Structure formats: C-alpha cells, structure tokens
Amino acid sequence: MFLAEVYTNSSVLANGIIVRNDSKSLKVFIAFDFDIYPFTGPNRDIDFIVSLSFMTQLKGKNVLVTGGAGFIGFHLTKKLTDLGANVTIYDNLSSGKIENVKDVPKAKFIQGDILDVKKLSSLEKADVIFHLAAQVVVPYSMENPLIDFDTNARGTLCVLEKARKDDAKLLFASSAAVYGNPTKFPTPETYGFTPFSCYGLSKVVGEEYCQMYMQQYGLDITILRFANVYGSRCHGVINDFLDKLQKNPEKLEIIGTGQQSRDFVHVSDIAEALVLATGENAVGRTYNLGFGETTKIVDLAKMILKILKLSNKTAVTTTNVSWQGDVTSIWFDITKAKKELNWTPKVHLEDHLRTLIAERKMLK
Numbered sequence: 001m002f003l004a005e006v007y008t009n010s011s012v013l014a015n016g017i018i019v020r021n022d023s024k025s026l027k028v029f030i031a032f033d034f035d036i037y038p039f040t041g042p043n044r045d046i047d048f049i050v051s052l053s054f055m056t057q058l059k060g061k062n063v064l065v066t067g068g069a070g071f072i073g074f075h076l077t078k079k080l081t082d083l084g085a086n087v088t089i090y091d092n093l094s095s096g097k098i099e100n101v102k103d104v105p106k107a108k109f110i111q112g113d114i115l116d117v118k119k120l121s122s123l124e125k126a127d128v129i130f131h132l133a134a135q136v137v138v139p140y141s142m143e144n145p146l147i148d149f150d151t152n153a154r155g156t157l158c159v160l161e162k163a164r165k166d167d168a169k170l171l172f173a174s175s176a177a178v179y180g181n182p183t184k185f186p187t188p189e190t191y192g193f194t195p196f197s198c199y200g201l202s203k204v205v206g207e208e209y210c211q212m213y214m215q216q217y218g219l220d221i222t223i224l225r226f227a228n229v230y231g232s233r234c235h236g237v238i239n240d241f242l243d244k245l246q247k248n249p250e251k252l253e254i255i256g257t258g259q260q261s262r263d264f265v266h267v268s269d270i271a272e273a274l275v276l277a278t279g280e281n282a283v284g285r286t287y288n289l290g291f292g293e294t295t296k297i298v299d300l301a302k303m304i305l306k307i308l309k310l311s312n313k314t315a316v317t318t319t320n321v322s323w324q325g326d327v328t329s330i331w332f333d334i335t336k337a338k339k340e341l342n343w344t345p346k347v348h349l350e351d352h353l354r355t356l357i358a359e360r361k362m363l364k
Contacts (some may be wrong), residue, residue, distance in 0.1 A: 006363070012233060027191065033195055035355055044274050045135050053143070057279065058085040058275065058278060059083060060086065062127045062128075063080055063127065063129075064090060064126040064168070065080070065087060065088070065129075066090050066114055066131050066133035067090075067091055067096060067131075067173075068087070068091055068101070068104075068107070068130075069089055069098065069100045069101050069109070070096040070100065071231075071267065072090070072132055072148030072270060073089065073091070073132050073268070073301070074103065074233055075106065075233075076101070076132070076270075076275075077104045078104050078274070079107075080107075081104055084267070087106070087107040088109075088124060088126070088295065089104070089107050089110070090110050090112055090113060090120070090133070091112075092113040095294070112152075114158050114159055115150060115154065115155055117158050120161075120162050121165055123146060123162070125166045125168075126162070126166050127166075127168055127169065127234065128169045128170075128171070129159065129168050129170045129171070130173070130274060131156065131162050131170060131173060133155060134147050134151060134155070135151040135152055135199070136154050136204075137199070138177070138197045138323065138325045138326060139323040139324060139325065141190075141198040142198055142199075142324040149202050149205075150200055152205070153202045153206055155211055156172065156205075156206035160210065164213065164217050164219060169220040169221070169222075170213075170220070170221045171221075171224060171274060171277055172207070173221075173224055173226060174203045174206065174207050175200065175225060175226055176225060176226065176227050176263070176290070176327075177187055177196070177199050177200030177327070178195055178200055178203050178207065178329045179200075179325050179327075180193075180196035180197075180226065181328055181329070185294070185329065185331045186292065186332055187333055188288070188333040188335070189286050189288055189333075196325060197325030207286075208253075211308055214284060220283045221281060222277045222282045222285055222287070223287070224286075224287050224289050225286065225287065225332075226289050227291070227332050229266075229267050230267065230349075231266050231267030231268060231347075231352065232267070232356075234267065241300070241301060242356070242362070245305075245310070245314070245347040249308070249310055252295055252314050252315070253317050254316065254318045255319050256318065256319060257320055257322070258297050258298030258316075259296055259298065260326065260329070261296075261297070261328070262297065262330050263290035263291055263292070263332045264291060264300075264349045265290045265345055266346075268347060268353055269289075269343075269345040269347055270289055273341060276342065277341060281340060287334075287337040288337060289330075290330070290345075291332075292331075292332060292333070292334040292345070293331070294329060294331035295349060304318075304353060304357075307350075307354055308362060309363075323348055330342055339363045
C-alpha cells in the first residue's frame, strides 16, 4: 500500500510514522491519500507525522451508510471500500441513484427507508454508521414541513435506535442550515441554533436527539455540519450554471440577487473528514466542514464565465427573488476540525471548475 524510507531517529508505528527533527530525510510514496501534518505537541523533538491510522481503524469493520446512493454517499462508500471496510448501503432511492451503487461494486446494497424501523433493525450488526440519508431541499421543506420532519427528525431517531441496538458508533451529517442567517463570520460551532427553514430546524432536532442519545445511552456520536458540498455527480448551483450555459452561452440567469454567499467544499475533502471523524478523539464532538472561505454566487458565475472565456459575451441577470427559507451567507470557521481531526480541505473551487468544464468539453 505504501513505501517509506526512513533514516536515523524516525519511528514507524502501527498508526503512523513519527519523523524527528534530527532525521536526515524521509521519502513516502503514497497510493492512498495519507495525511502529513506538523506535530504541535509538547515533544519538540518531533517534526511531523505521516498518519496511517485512518487506513487501519476501518479495515474489516461493518459500516452502514444510510443515503449511500446519494452524491456524498457515493464518494464516501467508495473511499470506505478502498480502505477495506465491509460497507452496506441503505437507501430508498428517492433521490439517490442506482448508478452510484453500481459504481461501488464492493459495497452491499439494500433498498429501504430509514423510517422502516423493522427493516433497519434487521440489517447486519454495524460497527460504524454514517447517517447521510435526508431530505435536503430547502424549498421542499417549506412546502412540505411534515414530510421533511418525518425524514430528517424521525428518520434520524430511527437510525439512532439502530445504533443503540448495535452499540455502533454514529456519525451524523448535519448542515449549515442550523445556523440560519448568523451575524458572526466566519461562524464557529459555538454560535448556536438559529434555523431559518424547516430543513434547518429538522437538522437541529436531529442534532438534539444525537446529544440525548450520547447523554442517556452512552452512544459514541460525532456531528458533522456540512457547508455547500460540490463535486462530480452533484446537482447544485455549479452544475445549474453549466447546464444553462451549454444550452445558451449568451445568457445566464441567477436565482436571487446573486449576493448570496456560500462556503464551497469539495466532496473528496468531505469524505476524508468523515473517515477521520471515526477516530476516538472525535467522539462527542461537533465539527464545521467547509473550505473556510465564502464566495458570492455572482462571483461564482463570473469565475465560470472567465474560464469559459465568456466574460464579455454572456449577459448575466438575476431574479432578485430567492426561494423561501434561503439564507444570505454561509462562511464556516473550520479551526476546530483542522486542529482536532488534522484535516485541511485541499481542493480549491476554481481548480475544480476548470476540471469540470474540461470534462464537459465546454472549452472551444
């Protein structure tokens, strides 16, 4: 899996390679996405550590991923199977795609709903559960609050019961929507709940149930709040803009004022953070997962047009009216995740845009 050449006072451990200050050199050739990060502890003799722990902590474990047929679920399950986990995808395919399941052939797939407690509890005993299944469309949550509550709040409770039955570690996918329209930027995890949509409120309820199950039942749970996740197989504002421009490169309409801003984080970085969050140091913790920067939607449009060399050729308009429950700004403080998970997002928005545009063969 890897080849490392270590000289002098370096040490190879089960979960990493410690490299000391007086080491002459270290060469690491990596097949997987190993983390190399500075050591900031009291031992000043250590320069940096190459972490291998995330490779070993999930190998051979039974891992259940609810919503595993979705966009984030696909990337996570692919990473988990590559790490040697025994993965079961549980998804009702209401928004997930069977293609995503087929493209992770090492994973087992069971079609089912998280609200089906009997079927959920009958699944093979899990060591770790990633709970990604959710209704994530804000306008839909405002039009159908009862359905949104059932899926996101009651559904999370059903998954918590599965975790309690199995005594499994649970990682809960929450959202920036719990903050609503915060007044502090970048927004830290300690900001508090001020949801602005039914979707955001249902995620707050899910988080509160997680806290209750930790306190009352002693479950090992970690809460991860996602900013705006993008990447391949995603259907969001980026793909919306590209779809529109492929149909008509002469105009681009932005829903809302265009002044809304978002913290865009790539799905590969999210998948890495989720795996890192299975460590014991993350139990009972809540983390913001974003890039730590914010981008206005109108600036996103300009970035895409510049790459496509359409800056002076495409007329950009706005509807000036957004959907009910839409928030104005998302900008995460990710200091806590960086420090405690040794995680740093690597993919820059503009770099991915260039890759995506090249894949679509939109450059002439």
